[in-house]
Amino acid sequence: MLFTNRNMLGSLLLIISTSVACAQQPPLWNQKKCAVVLTYDDGIDGHLDNVLPALDSLQLKGTFYLVGSAPAVSNRIPEWRRAAQEGHELGNHTLFHPCNAQLPGRTWVQPDRDLSKYTVNRAISEIRANNTLLQAIDGKTQRTFAFPCGDLRIGDTSIYEQVKNEFPGARGVSSGLYTAAQIKLDDIPAFAIQDQPASYLIHLVDEAIKSHTLLVFLFHGVGGGHAINEGLAEHSQLLHYLKQHEKEVWVAPMAEVAAYMQQLKQ
Template identity: 40%
Template sequence: MKKTLAICAALAMAALGALGCSEAEDEAPGKITWPDGRKAAIALTYDDALDTHLDVALPALDARALKGTFFVTVGSYPFTARFEEWRALTGAGHELANHTLFHPCTGGPGRDWVMADRDLATYTAGRFVDELALTNRILEALDGESVRTYAYTCGDTEAGGESIIEALAPYAIAARTVRQETPVDGNGLPDTYLIGTYAEGDPTGAQLIAYAERILAEGTVGTYLFHDIEGEHLSVTAQAHGELLDWLVDHEDEIWVTTFREIMEHVRAHEAAE
């Protein structure tokens, strides 16, 4: 009798496995279930609050009903000069995210453009956090949101020689780097404070799409870092940008394209359930 039950149990498990619904598969570490049966998630992010974000990127996104995340430097002239336009984009479902008050970066060899009073090497962690918190308050006055995400300025993760990664937790639920790869934790889940991105200079549409295809194949989360669109600062052409957006629309049943904040809230909820 015991032998018969064992055989039946083995057959049942084999049948479940063939259907793709085995317990082992359902509880696979690092496996994130994306909304509406989609297989991956991508956030389109735009750094530095540049004029071309409002003039070129935003209309391109809105024409395709796609949502973007704008990592804004609130002390920059393009932000302060077009304050109401930045406020308005949040009403269309786009995200205003924290990219600091003055965009400080670590100076040194090869970074002669970093101003002395904006050098993260001379900051203290306390000064960095104070400016981060002030930026959040300014953004909350615009969009009423209390949950924020962050993008490392110039990819730098230290202030005054101290790591700022752990200091981010009270002010941002997640952070995007400038590196392409995302580290994973012991369960295979993405490190929400070191989310990778595609940030290659002057890419073609095909190169942009190839990254999205990789994210889809891996079933994970990916982001794009754009600066100028048809501009002068680390620019991408409007054509290449548009080709990517069109491809994402064509694959909307497979890839969840939404704001960085919404994706990270989903990932964090998955982490909490583990």
């Protein structure tokens, strides 16, 4: 009996110590099992016409990476300002969206927007100019950055290294599900979405829930308006699934999630 009681006591102590250890762990993804960030690139009319109404109808917040020179930005400033007031993030996607035309499949890049012909100072100046423009729209000083085409460098020089202290984080284009400890805030992974079925989008959410990781969606057009497009119905099914699982999934703009990860890494 004494041996049995000692075993029971040992088991009880193990349970108590495990419970205490779990209680001391930092909250995971703002008390949720995973985090999901909905990002939309280039600042097009479809984001204002299709995406924002869909997000707002479900009280979900997204990040819109705006190209300052885009007509849909300059022509619809009051609507972007209203989106920011409603809690959406206006992210920095540079002033002119320069990409490296020397890479395969880049014949569409205009000569005056060929990143390989830029100086580092020019690239930095255009990023900062876009920050100034975005602040004039939303009045905010904190926002995240997204690399156009995922291009991180001019030659051997990192562009973002020069401005990283001006942003809480930067979104890249390489895909993957990672924990906060694994993610590098200067190249946050994202899944680029184009003509995918809703089942694929929902599967990614389920995988993020299981693995307790960050899932970033990278959309361009939704319901048209861009060569890289996702269907309205598929996008809507994703949003409704996220809403149905809001007790498990933290959906927030990238700036908010990046700031949260910064705190966890301190």
